[in-house]
Amino acid sequence: MDKQLKDEIVRVVTQATEQLFEVYNEKYLTPDTLCEQFQMITPSWLKEHGHKLPRAKFTTKGKDGRDTSTHYGYPQHKIARMIAEGNIRI
Numbered sequence: 001m002d003k004q005l006k007d008e009i010v011r012v013v014t015q016a017t018e019q020l021f022e023v024y025n026e027k028y029l030t031p032d033t034l035c036e037q038f039q040m041i042t043p044s045w046l047k048e049h050g051h052k053l054p055r056a057k058f059t060t061k062g063k064d065g066r067d068t069s070t071h072y073g074y075p076q077h078k079i080a081r082m083i084a085e086g087n088i089r090i
Helices: 003-024 031-037 043-052 076-084
Strands: 059-061 067-069
Touching: 003 076, 031 043, 031 076
Parallel strands: none
Antiparallel strands: 059 067
16 A cells, blocks of 8 residues: 555545544533533633634524524534644643
């Protein structure tokens, strides 16, 4: 097996693993559980820099037709990968 084939296999396996965790097995954490999971992220850091992390609010329409939203949820596996790859420097 040549180096190019090995590199391609590693790339495909890495991509599949990321997709498995970040799409199919992703867990969204509350701000409190995010700080517990990644102890280098403090509540004060999150308050000041949380907008730099991937996050989502879930919005639904209430019975009265008004939108209601949750607090932000932070994707655990995606943030873990970002930290491991050095894309987030705490």
